[in-house]
Amino acid sequence: MNGAGNPRPESGLELYAWIFMRVSGVVLLVMVLLHLAIMHLINNVEVISYHFVVVRYATPFWRTYDLVMLWLAMIHGLNGLRVVIDDYVISRGWRVTALGVVFISGVIFLALGSLVILTFHPVPGT
Amino acid sequence: MNSPASIHDKHPARRGRGRLRRVNVGLAEYARYRGRAGQWAWILHRLTGLGVLLFVYLHIIDTSLIGWGPHAYNEAMALYRMTGFRIGEIILVGAVLYHALNGMRIIVMDFWPRTTVIQKQLLYGVWISFVVLYVPTIYFMVHWMVTGKP
Secondary structure (H helix, E strand, O other): OOOOOOOOOOOHHHHHHHHHHHHHHHHHHHHHHHHHHHHHHHOOOOOOOHHHHHHHOOOHHHHHHHHHHHHHHHHHHHHHHHHHHHHHOOOHHHHHHHHHHHHHHHHHHHHHHHHHHHHOOOOOOO | OOOOOOHHHOOHHHOOOOOOOOOOOHHHHHHOOOOHHHHHHHHHHHHHHHHHHHHHHHHHHHHHHHHHOHHHHHHHHHHHOOHHHHHHHHHHHHHHHHHHHHHHHHHHHHHOHHHHHHHHHHHHHHHHHHHHHHHHHHHHHHHHHHHOOO
């Protein structure tokens, strides 16, 4: 035991998931830490408002950035949760139920998040 | 990595998902002291990962309020400005930072297995970079919280 990640799976979907976690992890490190620096240090919840989002989302750059980050973070997080559930939920019925809840909620929240980023249109006069 | 990542890899009854009847090894078994510092790094990695995912769900909800116009979104931001949420915000940033740095350690050990011989140093590296980055971060976030300015 050295606290490292799960052993590399032999082949198939599990191998792709294993690789995805590592590749998306590196991308997310850069994207999320930059996001945190901009939204929590340079700016802050003190100054973040509707108007702030209007200005930020006026050009496609931050929308694209946020959309990529949303998808990578959600798939990375949901797959991590799947691994944790596989490890700890022993009864087959509960495991299938939990994985189902994770999958369905993941689809709903990814759809909601994407919809918000892609369709946001400022209220006139703001 | 040849070493098992979680205890059930060693537990014969838990091998071969679905084929063998799983045996409930109990929470005490999971919490058992097994692998020195690496074990704690691994537990913290899971806990911070789960916590951050939970916040991503919440964050999707709060951001979706921009679709309902300025009033709804600004109300949500006012909620986030409350002290309890500000402390949560600082903890959230710490959780992301730890998860990111420890994740890099995992990647290094997975792709360059020879680094296992310096696993202790890698772990120190994670904690040293964590402290170096997190302490000033806490300072700036508390400064925002107290003065309302950067």
